[in-house]
Amino acid sequence: MKQEKLLRRALEDNGSRVTQPRLVVFRLLQEHGLQSIAELISRSSGTVDRVSVYRVIELFEKLGIVRRVTIGWKYKLELSEIFLDHHHHITCLSCNKVVAVKEDEKLEKVIDRLADGTGFSLSSHQLELQGHCKTCRERSTTLQSS
Amino acid sequence: MKQEKLLRRALEDNGSRVTQPRLVVFRLLQEHGLQSIAELISRSSGTVDRVSVYRVIELFEKLGIVRRVTIGWKYKLELSEIFLDHHHHITCLSCNKVVAVKEDEKLEKVIDRLADGTGFSLSSHQLELQGHCKTCRERSTTLQSS
DNA sequence: AACTAAATGCAACAAAATTGCAAGTATAAC
DNA sequence: GTTATACTTGCAATTTTGTTGCATTTAGTT
Numbered sequence: 001m002k003q004e005k006l007l008r009r010a011l012e013d014n015g016s017r018v019t020q021p022r023l024v025v026f027r028l029l030q031e032h033g034l035q036s037i038a039e040l041i042s043r044s045s046g047t048v049d050r051v052s053v054y055r056v057i058e059l060f061e062k063l064g065i066v067r068r069v070t071i072g073w074k075y076k077l078e079l080s081e082i083f084l085d086h087h088h089h090i091t092c093l094s095c096n097k098v099v100a101v102k103e104d105e106k107l108e109k110v111i112d113r114l115a116d117g118t119g120f121s122l123s124s125h126q127l128e129l130q131g132h133c134k135t136c137r138e139r140s141t142t143l144q145s146s
Numbered sequence: 147m148k149q150e151k152l153l154r155r156a157l158e159d160n161g162s163r164v165t166q167p168r169l170v171v172f173r174l175l176q177e178h179g180l181q182s183i184a185e186l187i188s189r190s191s192g193t194v195d196r197v198s199v200y201r202v203i204e205l206f207e208k209l210g211i212v213r214r215v216t217i218g219w220k221y222k223l224e225l226s227e228i229f230l231d232h233h234h235h236i237t238c239l240s241c242n243k244v245v246a247v248k249e250d251e252k253l254e255k256v257i258d259r260l261a262d263g264t265g266f267s268l269s270s271h272q273l274e275l276q277g278h279c280k281t282c283r284e285r286s287t288t289l290q291s292s
Numbered sequence: 293a294a295c296t297a298a299a300t301g302c303a304a305c306a307a308a309a310t311t312g313c314a315a316g317t318a319t320a321a322c
Numbered sequence: 323g324t325t326a327t328a329c330t331t332g333c334a335a336t337t338t339t340g341t342t343g344c345a346t347t348t349a350g351t352t
Contacts, residue, residue, distance in 0.1 A: 115275055133266050
Protein backbone atom coordinates (compact mmCIF):
# COMPACT_ATOMS: atom_id res chain seq x y z
CA MET A 1 0.00 0.00 0.00
CA LYS A 2 1.15 3.54 -0.69
CA GLN A 3 2.93 4.86 2.38
CA GLU A 4 0.91 8.04 2.64
CA LYS A 5 -2.25 5.98 2.76
CA LEU A 6 -0.83 4.08 5.73
CA LEU A 7 -0.12 7.37 7.42
CA ARG A 8 -3.65 8.65 6.82
CA ARG A 9 -5.09 5.47 8.22
CA ALA A 10 -2.89 5.54 11.32
CA LEU A 11 -3.96 9.11 12.00
CA GLU A 12 -7.66 8.54 11.34
CA ASP A 13 -7.76 5.39 13.46
CA ASN A 14 -6.54 7.56 16.30
CA GLY A 15 -9.11 10.28 15.63
CA SER A 16 -6.28 12.59 14.58
CA ARG A 17 -6.49 14.90 11.58
CA VAL A 18 -4.37 14.83 8.47
CA THR A 19 -2.81 18.28 8.58
CA GLN A 20 -0.19 20.13 6.59
CA PRO A 21 2.50 20.02 9.30
CA ARG A 22 2.01 16.28 9.71
CA LEU A 23 2.29 15.68 5.97
CA VAL A 24 5.35 17.90 5.69
CA VAL A 25 7.19 16.09 8.48
CA PHE A 26 6.19 12.70 7.11
CA ARG A 27 7.47 13.53 3.64
CA LEU A 28 10.74 14.82 5.02
CA LEU A 29 11.19 11.51 6.80
CA GLN A 30 10.45 9.65 3.58
CA GLU A 31 12.74 11.80 1.52
CA HIS A 32 15.74 12.18 3.79
CA GLY A 33 15.50 9.08 5.99
CA LEU A 34 17.22 9.08 9.36
CA GLN A 35 17.68 12.63 10.61
CA SER A 36 17.85 14.73 13.76
CA ILE A 37 14.99 16.85 15.02
CA ALA A 38 17.16 19.90 14.29
CA GLU A 39 17.37 18.82 10.65
CA LEU A 40 13.61 18.29 10.51
CA ILE A 41 13.06 21.72 12.01
CA SER A 42 15.45 23.42 9.63
CA ARG A 43 14.09 21.59 6.58
CA SER A 44 10.51 22.53 7.41
CA SER A 45 11.19 26.06 8.60
CA GLY A 46 9.00 28.65 6.93
CA THR A 47 6.28 26.00 6.55
CA VAL A 48 6.07 24.48 10.01
CA ASP A 49 6.88 25.92 13.40
CA ARG A 50 9.59 24.42 15.58
CA VAL A 51 7.12 23.56 18.30
CA SER A 52 4.83 21.79 15.87
CA VAL A 53 7.66 19.60 14.67
CA TYR A 54 8.19 18.48 18.26
CA ARG A 55 4.46 17.85 18.63
CA VAL A 56 4.13 15.98 15.35
CA ILE A 57 7.05 13.75 16.27
CA GLU A 58 5.55 13.13 19.70
CA LEU A 59 2.29 12.02 18.08
CA PHE A 60 4.04 9.96 15.41
CA GLU A 61 5.98 8.15 18.09
CA LYS A 62 2.83 7.43 20.08
CA LEU A 63 1.15 6.04 16.97
CA GLY A 64 4.21 4.01 16.01
CA ILE A 65 4.83 5.98 12.83
CA VAL A 66 8.36 7.01 13.73
CA ARG A 67 11.02 5.62 16.03
CA ARG A 68 13.95 7.22 17.75
CA VAL A 69 17.37 5.83 17.06
CA THR A 70 20.40 6.64 19.17
CA ILE A 71 23.40 7.67 17.12
CA GLY A 72 26.42 8.67 19.14
CA TRP A 73 24.44 9.71 22.24
CA LYS A 74 22.04 11.90 20.30
CA TYR A 75 18.83 10.54 18.96
CA LYS A 76 17.68 10.71 15.37
CA LEU A 77 14.29 9.93 13.88
CA GLU A 78 13.20 7.62 11.14
CA LEU A 79 10.03 5.97 9.88
CA SER A 80 9.04 2.91 11.87
CA GLU A 81 8.82 -0.72 10.87
CA ILE A 82 5.41 -0.07 9.34
CA PHE A 83 7.30 1.69 6.56
CA LEU A 84 10.81 0.23 6.66
CA ASP A 85 11.98 -3.25 7.53
CA HIS A 86 13.53 -4.02 10.89
CA HIS A 87 17.15 -2.93 10.95
CA HIS A 88 19.93 -1.40 13.03
CA HIS A 89 22.69 1.10 12.27
CA ILE A 90 26.44 1.21 12.07
CA THR A 91 28.27 4.53 12.25
CA CYS A 92 31.71 5.22 10.83
CA LEU A 93 33.89 6.74 13.54
CA SER A 94 35.97 8.55 10.91
CA CYS A 95 33.41 10.12 8.58
CA ASN A 96 30.22 9.72 10.64
CA LYS A 97 28.39 8.02 7.80
CA VAL A 98 25.49 5.90 9.09
CA VAL A 99 24.49 2.73 7.26
CA ALA A 100 21.53 0.44 7.91
CA VAL A 101 22.24 -3.14 8.97
CA LYS A 102 19.51 -5.69 8.34
CA GLU A 103 18.20 -7.63 11.30
CA ASP A 104 19.18 -11.24 11.05
CA GLU A 105 17.33 -14.27 12.37
CA LYS A 106 20.32 -15.49 14.32
CA LEU A 107 20.62 -12.19 16.11
CA GLU A 108 16.99 -12.36 17.13
CA LYS A 109 17.46 -15.83 18.55
CA VAL A 110 20.55 -14.92 20.52
CA ILE A 111 18.82 -11.87 21.95
CA ASP A 112 15.78 -13.91 22.91
CA ARG A 113 17.99 -16.31 24.81
CA LEU A 114 19.80 -13.45 26.51
CA ALA A 115 16.51 -12.07 27.76
CA ASP A 116 15.39 -15.50 28.97
CA GLY A 117 18.20 -15.49 31.48
CA THR A 118 16.81 -12.36 33.12
CA GLY A 119 13.25 -13.53 33.78
CA PHE A 120 11.99 -10.69 31.59
CA SER A 121 9.65 -11.15 28.67
CA LEU A 122 11.16 -9.33 25.70
CA SER A 123 9.21 -6.67 23.80
CA SER A 124 11.81 -4.82 21.77
CA HIS A 125 15.50 -4.19 21.32
CA GLN A 126 17.92 -1.76 19.70
CA LEU A 127 21.45 -2.42 18.56
CA GLU A 128 23.93 0.28 17.69
CA LEU A 129 27.27 -0.41 16.05
CA GLN A 130 30.39 1.69 15.52
CA GLY A 131 33.36 1.03 13.30
CA HIS A 132 35.25 2.24 10.26
CA CYS A 133 33.87 2.10 6.76
CA LYS A 134 35.80 0.66 3.85
CA THR A 135 36.51 4.06 2.27
CA CYS A 136 37.97 5.48 5.46
CA ARG A 137 40.06 2.36 6.09
CA GLU A 138 41.50 2.54 2.59
CA ARG A 139 42.19 6.23 2.81
CA SER A 140 44.09 5.88 6.09
CA THR A 141 46.24 3.08 4.62
CA THR A 142 47.09 5.23 1.59
CA LEU A 143 48.10 8.15 3.76
CA GLN A 144 50.33 6.01 5.95
CA SER A 145 52.22 4.49 3.00
CA SER A 146 53.08 7.88 1.46
CA MET B 147 43.02 -4.35 42.59
CA LYS B 148 40.98 -1.96 44.68
CA GLN B 149 38.84 0.14 42.38
CA GLU B 150 39.90 3.47 43.80
CA LYS B 151 43.51 2.56 43.11
CA LEU B 152 42.59 1.97 39.47
CA LEU B 153 40.96 5.38 39.38
CA ARG B 154 44.03 7.07 40.87
CA ARG B 155 46.25 5.37 38.34
CA ALA B 156 44.03 6.32 35.41
CA LEU B 157 44.07 9.95 36.52
CA GLU B 158 47.80 10.08 37.24
CA ASP B 159 48.71 8.39 33.96
CA ASN B 160 46.91 11.25 32.26
CA GLY B 161 48.65 13.91 34.37
CA SER B 162 45.34 14.67 36.06
CA ARG B 163 44.94 15.31 39.75
CA VAL B 164 43.01 13.26 42.26
CA THR B 165 40.58 15.86 43.56
CA GLN B 166 37.59 15.88 45.89
CA PRO B 167 34.95 16.34 43.16
CA ARG B 168 36.44 13.47 41.17
CA LEU B 169 36.43 11.16 44.18
CA VAL B 170 32.89 12.15 45.10
CA VAL B 171 31.53 11.43 41.61
CA PHE B 172 33.46 8.18 41.40
CA ARG B 173 32.10 6.96 44.73
CA LEU B 174 28.55 7.86 43.74
CA LEU B 175 28.98 5.76 40.62
CA GLN B 176 30.30 2.88 42.71
CA GLU B 177 27.55 3.16 45.28
CA HIS B 178 24.49 3.77 43.11
CA GLY B 179 25.53 2.22 39.80
CA LEU B 180 23.80 3.33 36.62
CA GLN B 181 22.35 6.82 37.05
CA SER B 182 21.53 10.00 35.19
CA ILE B 183 23.66 13.12 35.33
CA ALA B 184 20.75 14.82 37.12
CA GLU B 185 20.95 12.18 39.83
CA LEU B 186 24.71 12.63 40.11
CA ILE B 187 24.27 16.38 40.39
CA SER B 188 21.56 16.11 43.00
CA ARG B 189 23.45 13.49 45.04
CA SER B 190 26.61 15.59 45.11
CA SER B 191 24.97 18.97 45.56
CA GLY B 192 26.42 20.95 48.44
CA THR B 193 29.77 19.23 47.88
CA VAL B 194 30.31 19.57 44.15
CA ASP B 195 29.07 22.16 41.70
CA ARG B 196 26.81 21.21 38.76
CA VAL B 197 29.40 22.36 36.26
CA SER B 198 32.11 20.30 37.89
CA VAL B 199 30.00 17.17 37.65
CA TYR B 200 29.73 17.74 33.91
CA ARG B 201 33.46 18.33 33.69
CA VAL B 202 34.36 15.30 35.78
CA ILE B 203 32.12 13.08 33.66
CA GLU B 204 33.65 14.51 30.50
CA LEU B 205 37.12 13.65 31.78
CA PHE B 206 36.06 10.22 33.03
CA GLU B 207 34.62 9.43 29.63
CA LYS B 208 37.80 10.55 27.88
CA LEU B 209 39.87 8.35 30.19
CA GLY B 210 37.50 5.41 29.80
CA ILE B 211 36.47 5.45 33.45
CA VAL B 212 32.75 5.85 32.74
CA ARG B 213 30.53 5.06 29.79
CA ARG B 214 27.21 6.45 28.65
CA VAL B 215 24.32 4.06 28.31
CA THR B 216 21.10 4.91 26.52
CA ILE B 217 18.02 4.05 28.54
CA GLY B 218 14.74 5.04 26.96
CA TRP B 219 16.23 7.85 24.85
CA LYS B 220 18.06 9.48 27.72
CA TYR B 221 21.58 8.57 28.59
CA LYS B 222 22.75 7.38 31.98
CA LEU B 223 26.25 6.89 33.28
CA GLU B 224 28.01 3.94 34.79
CA LEU B 225 31.55 2.76 35.51
CA SER B 226 33.28 1.35 32.45
CA GLU B 227 34.49 -2.14 31.69
CA ILE B 228 37.65 -1.43 33.70
CA PHE B 229 35.43 -1.72 36.76
CA LEU B 230 32.45 -3.80 35.62
CA ASP B 231 32.28 -6.61 33.11
CA HIS B 232 30.88 -6.09 29.64
CA HIS B 233 27.09 -6.09 29.75
CA HIS B 234 23.92 -4.57 28.37
CA HIS B 235 20.63 -3.52 29.96
CA ILE B 236 17.00 -4.54 29.90
CA THR B 237 14.34 -2.11 31.09
CA CYS B 238 10.92 -3.09 32.42
CA LEU B 239 8.27 -1.16 30.52
CA SER B 240 5.92 -1.34 33.52
CA CYS B 241 8.09 -0.37 36.48
CA ASN B 242 11.16 1.06 34.68
CA LYS B 243 13.52 -1.16 36.61
CA VAL B 244 16.81 -1.64 34.74
CA VAL B 245 18.74 -4.89 35.02
CA ALA B 246 22.15 -5.78 33.63
CA VAL B 247 22.38 -8.52 31.01
CA LYS B 248 25.73 -10.25 30.63
CA GLU B 249 27.37 -10.16 27.23
CA ASP B 250 27.46 -13.62 25.73
CA GLU B 251 29.99 -15.04 23.31
CA LYS B 252 27.33 -16.04 20.80
CA LEU B 253 26.02 -12.50 20.70
CA GLU B 254 29.48 -11.18 19.95
CA LYS B 255 29.89 -13.61 17.09
CA VAL B 256 26.53 -12.81 15.56
CA ILE B 257 27.25 -9.10 15.77
CA ASP B 258 30.68 -9.57 14.19
CA ARG B 259 29.07 -11.35 11.27
CA LEU B 260 26.41 -8.67 10.91
CA ALA B 261 29.11 -6.02 10.63
CA ASP B 262 31.04 -8.11 8.08
CA GLY B 263 28.14 -7.75 5.68
CA THR B 264 28.49 -3.96 5.69
CA GLY B 265 32.17 -3.69 4.80
CA PHE B 266 32.79 -1.90 8.09
CA SER B 267 35.36 -2.98 10.63
CA LEU B 268 33.65 -3.16 14.01
CA SER B 269 34.94 -1.22 17.02
CA SER B 270 32.09 -1.26 19.52
CA HIS B 271 28.42 -1.95 19.99
CA GLN B 272 25.53 -1.27 22.36
CA LEU B 273 22.42 -3.32 22.85
CA GLU B 274 19.35 -2.10 24.69
CA LEU B 275 16.42 -4.34 25.58
CA GLN B 276 12.89 -3.62 26.76
CA GLY B 277 10.34 -5.99 28.22
CA HIS B 278 8.37 -6.83 31.34
CA CYS B 279 9.95 -8.15 34.51
CA LYS B 280 8.63 -11.22 36.30
CA THR B 281 7.13 -9.23 39.16
CA CYS B 282 5.16 -6.97 36.86
CA ARG B 283 3.95 -9.89 34.74
CA GLU B 284 2.73 -11.72 37.84
CA ARG B 285 1.06 -8.65 39.25
CA SER B 286 -0.87 -7.98 36.03
CA THR B 287 -2.07 -11.62 35.90
CA THR B 288 -3.31 -11.37 39.47
CA LEU B 289 -5.22 -8.20 38.77
CA GLN B 290 -6.90 -9.64 35.68
CA SER B 291 -8.13 -12.78 37.48
CA SER B 292 -9.80 -10.81 40.30
C1' DA C 293 56.20 25.93 53.96
C1' DA C 294 55.98 27.97 49.47
C1' DC C 295 55.20 27.63 44.65
C1' DT C 296 52.55 26.77 40.45
C1' DA C 297 49.77 24.59 37.20
C1' DA C 298 45.49 22.31 37.34
C1' DA C 299 40.86 22.28 38.85
C1' DT C 300 36.84 24.31 40.95
C1' DG C 301 32.83 27.38 41.66
C1' DC C 302 30.21 31.06 40.23
C1' DA C 303 27.81 33.77 36.92
C1' DA C 304 26.48 34.30 32.53
C1' DC C 305 25.26 32.24 28.31
C1' DA C 306 23.53 28.97 24.74
C1' DA C 307 20.81 25.13 23.17
C1' DA C 308 17.05 21.91 23.49
C1' DA C 309 12.52 20.98 24.86
C1' DT C 310 7.95 22.17 27.03
C1' DT C 311 3.69 24.80 28.18
C1' DG C 312 -0.39 28.04 27.79
C1' DC C 313 -3.27 30.26 24.98
C1' DA C 314 -5.38 32.88 21.13
C1' DA C 315 -6.04 32.16 16.26
C1' DG C 316 -6.50 29.03 12.34
C1' DT C 317 -8.18 24.87 9.87
C1' DA C 318 -9.69 19.97 8.95
C1' DT C 319 -13.63 17.27 9.24
C1' DA C 320 -18.54 16.17 9.79
C1' DA C 321 -23.27 17.72 9.55
C1' DC C 322 -26.33 20.20 7.23
C1' DG D 323 -20.97 24.39 -0.69
C1' DT D 324 -21.56 26.46 4.06
C1' DT D 325 -21.38 26.24 8.69
C1' DA D 326 -20.13 24.64 13.22
C1' DT D 327 -16.68 23.02 16.32
C1' DA D 328 -13.17 20.35 18.16
C1' DC D 329 -8.58 19.56 16.92
C1' DT D 330 -4.15 21.87 15.64
C1' DT D 331 -1.08 25.30 15.02
C1' DG D 332 2.02 29.28 15.85
C1' DC D 333 3.80 32.45 18.93
C1' DA D 334 5.69 33.94 23.30
C1' DA D 335 7.35 32.71 27.43
C1' DT D 336 9.46 29.36 30.37
C1' DT D 337 12.00 25.37 31.85
C1' DT D 338 15.60 22.11 31.46
C1' DT D 339 20.07 20.73 30.00
C1' DG D 340 24.63 21.70 28.80
C1' DT D 341 28.69 25.12 27.96
C1' DT D 342 32.09 29.00 28.55
C1' DG D 343 35.10 32.58 30.82
C1' DC D 344 37.36 33.93 34.67
C1' DA D 345 38.78 34.75 39.48
C1' DT D 346 39.75 31.81 43.39
C1' DT D 347 41.18 27.57 45.41
C1' DT D 348 43.84 23.35 45.81
C1' DA D 349 46.75 19.17 44.70
C1' DG D 350 51.16 17.89 44.10
C1' DT D 351 55.98 19.27 43.77
C1' DT D 352 60.32 21.54 45.36
